Amino acid sequence: MPNTINAYPIGTLGLAWGSEERAAWLAQQKIQRSYLAEVISPLTTLLLDRDSPLPDAAELVEYGVLDYQAQGFAQYPLYAVRSRNWQVDRPTVLVTGGVHGYETSGVQGALQFIAQHFAQYSAQVNLLVLPCISPWGYETINRWNPNAIDPNRSFVADSASAEAATALAFVHAQAEKVRVHIDLHETTDTDNSEFGPAKAARDGLAFEYHDIPDGFYLVGDTENPAPEFQQALIAAVSKVTHIAEADAAGCLIGEPLEQFGVINYAKKALGLCGGMSNATFVTTTEVYPDSPNASPIQCNQAQVVTVCAAIDFSLRNSNTERAT
Template identity: 55%
Template sequence: MNDFYPIGMKGQKWGQKEKAEWLAQVSVQRSYQEEVVSKIIALADRFLVDQYGLLQYGDKSFPLYVLKTMEWDPSKPTVLITGGVHGYETSGVQGALLFLETEAHRYQNSFNLLAIPCVSPWGYEVINRWNALALDPNRSFYPDSPAPESANLLKLVDKYNQSILVHFDLHETTDSDESEFRRALAAREGEEYIPGEIPDGFYTVGDTDNPQSEFQKAVIQSVGRVTHIAEADSKGEIIGSPLEQKGVINYPMKKLGLCGGITNSQYSTTTEVYPDSVKVTDDDCNKAQVAAIIGGLDYVVDRMINNELS
């Protein structure tokens, strides 16, 4: 057996037996219907609510919802907001909903809004990074994706891709990333588990191929008024990537199959809230996600006003 995870044999990738064993130890811990869908339906007086897909795992189905600007104007650029790609990252879901409820009206003169608050509802209910197939949706955004969460979102976004100017993908980095999910990943892949370090604070992940450093800086400055920003570790890194500026690292989004790479938007950021800090509450985490969107959109609006968009 692995000495770091209770499922699988050391040095061997999981087969169907191990995946079934993993799935059997997952349990429902909260309600997508009560905590997410009810809030989406409550916004139906302000946004057009559509079902863009349906997940089916066993005997349970999960409708997938998108909220759109009610008076859609093709002449305006589109802002895409995605949350809950990893269902266990709670503030990604609740932060997106809080923005739609409290702040979205401020930006509807400038943009069309397209929001998917919970991409992975099964993961939300069982508080897990993976889907029921033991796949990570946020490594599965590529053609013919085996993850239905990713495939459904790709199909939806493809209809709007040409108009999407800005994309916010709302995430968290949790202590359970290290205590559970990275261990599970190493076991699934038959690899050695190498311990990492969870940063204490908020950070963003930009796109290596389109970093937009001033946009990322505006997001960080806005969030810094709500919660603390992560510092680099002793190697000058955050989760193994070099720090580009305060609170910012970059990933090759499209190459890694990440949600942050599903559009050709000029501006894109993946937010990473740290909910396990003793310095924050759940409410602080949700507000940090809202602040990230506000900071980014205010930056883009200023550039639009000054005719500085390329």
């Protein structure tokens, strides 16, 4: 399909949104699911299960609160799961989920990794998992925060996104050096039907359409592509779900393919979560939950497998360090 201009019900082409348009957009956002029920409660239950090795390996840390009461919503406590036996001489692995709250398997995959694998890997590495960075986005199934700001373009100094700023400050305070960072995301059909057109309207631009890839892919870092690392993750995930094929132009979402299942973005320049550290090994997962060939179970499992494969690769290549 050629690039098209999708009309969006708010705003005027050529004019960026002002306060009136942002307020109109916010008025349309509704709570559709519960952060408490689907994220906090399962997380606290896991950490209290004395029949599991997890409580001895992990601790729950509240690293901040998002206050959106003035916008008619709630306060959202922010949680991370951290290795209880943190050792400065061990490599640190950072896992982030729910930077875009609507990308469900990023959050649920992080919770599943904590439940199934955290205790095992915490004997070898320091683990820091932020399973849901944008809880308001999770509840409203949204890409942005209530101020129509994309947290995943906001991991910068003096960030306008409280979600990004709070996570960034916490991670930097916890770990001066990160060896592995896996940021868990999805690419969905709503990127073309809602979130892409909304972004274009917000910025006063025409919406540029790209086919949504059918399958899993990774977004590496242009400045630190680590191709063997990306290849190892794709190989691992291909055992649980299918990998996206490039389009006729050799691209995924408009970006040229670097290798099978992998494109690269300039993570730091774009303010992406994946650029928050100088990790030796970094990637962003992109699961396609709308595929007729993938179930929610497979989507969650793809996220988990990626994290495990990333840690395994880093342990096999323990002498590799990123040049700075």
